[in-house]
Amino acid sequence: MFNFRNHKKQDSDAAYDEHAVHAQELGLSGDASEEEAVYPELSYHPDWQLEQEDEYVYRFWNQDLPPLKPNQFSIHGVDLKQTNGTLVVEAFVRNSLSRSITLKTMTILLLNQQGFPVARKWFDLKKVGTIPARSSRPWTFTFEQQHRVTSDANPPVHGWKLVIEPNQKHRKHTLDLEESLEQSLPSGDAERLERYVEGLEPPKPGEINFVGLKAEQKEDALHVALLIRNGSDRSINLPHLPLQVKDATGDVVAQGAFKLQHVEVKGNTSKPWTFVFPESMILSETIDLSRWKAYPIH
Numbered sequence: 589m590f591n592f593r594n595h596k597k598q599d600s601d602a603a604y605d606e607h608a609v610h611a612q613e614l615g616l617s618g619d620a621s622e623e624e625a626v627y628p629e630l631s632y633h634p635d636w637q638l639e640q641e642d643e644y645v646y647r648f649w650n651q652d653l654p655p656l657k658p659n660q661f662s663i664h665g666v667d668l669k670q671t672n673g674t675l676v677v678e679a680f681v682r683n684s685l686s687r688s689i690t691l692k693t694m695t696i697l698l699l700n701q702q703g704f705p706v707a708r709k710w711f712d713l714k715k716v717g718t719i720p721a722r723s724s725r726p727w728t729f730t731f732e733q734q735h736r737v738t739s740d741a742n743p744p745v746h747g748w749k750l751v752i753e754p755n756q757k758h759r760k761h762t763l764d765l766e767e768s769l770e771q772s773l774p775s776g777d778a779e780r781l782e783r784y785v786e787g788l789e790p791p792k793p794g795e796i797n798f799v800g801l802k803a804e805q806k807e808d809a810l811h812v813a814l815l816i817r818n819g820s821d822r823s824i825n826l827p828h829l830p831l832q833v834k835d836a837t838g839d840v841v842a843q844g845a846f847k848l849q850h851v852e853v854k855g856n857t858s859k860p861w862t863f864v865f866p867e868s869m870i871l872s873e874t875i876d877l878s879r880w881k882a883y884p885i886h
Contacts, residue, residue, distance in 0.1 A: 605654045608662035625655035626684035631723035656684035665750040670743045675731040683719045701747025707731035710789035761790035764857035785858045791819030810865040818853040830885040836876040844869035
């Protein structure tokens with residue numbers, strides 16, 4: 589059941605959708621149009637099965653939205669509520685092009701009335717499906733607690749909006765796989781790893797982080813495979829990397845420093861790398877790898 593009371597009314601002086609960006613900014617080709625305003629028609633995802641009351645609410649919301657200019661794209665939030673710390677935003681993904689579009693990945697910000705970020709999250713918009721020409725598709729965007737960027741526990745009430753993160757419209761995070769490693773992987777593993785990297789939320793701009801792939805004990809050593817993730821636009825080198833490993837008990841089971849003088853991680857890519865902790869770096873006789881994490885020591 590939807591909550592009408594939280595419906596975010598439009599400013600009376602907003603002629604066009606202020607949330608919109610031009611299609612070219614998203615790498616989409618536009619087309620010539622003599623129309624001055626486009627009012628996208630409602631389009632549901634083909635897998636959605638809606639109650640009549642829900643359809644009525646979506647029609648009401650969509651009719652209340654401002655028009656788009658030709659060749660624009662918009663993510664326009666209309667309703668915001670909080671459930672157990674998770675912010676749930678009902679929105680419309682709007683397309684004013686005269687052709688259908690399929691989106692990929694995008695970082696979305698939830699801003700408060702003053703324009704300051706409340707939450708930030710990477711979304712796989714392929715799940716929204718193909719958006720027909722001049723159409724408006726309802727979609728739900730959820731921001732969990734870890735995606736909040738403010739300590740304020742209360743969600744914004746008035747004047748909030750969803751926006752595409754600036755300077756992220758062309759940014760794509762991809763796999764940086766050494767040719768020697770690609771050739772040694774079993775058939776299909778490289779493609780699966782590539783899809784896995786594309787499915788992860790990209791690092792924040794300028795951020796370097798690590799994602800665990802696999803950990804296993806071989807003979808007297810602990811082999812830990814990680815993704816080294818570079819969120820900057822420039823290549824990085826990590827000549828000296830101290831690492832710790834914790835197992836399912838939460839105890840540090842391995843610790844050591846690794847020299848990576850010849851390891852380069854290109855801008856906006858993730859590079860898989862295996863770190864081998866010899867017996868001298870292992871701190872526990874019994875290691876439970878049913879859950880584990882590895883991270884740099886600062």
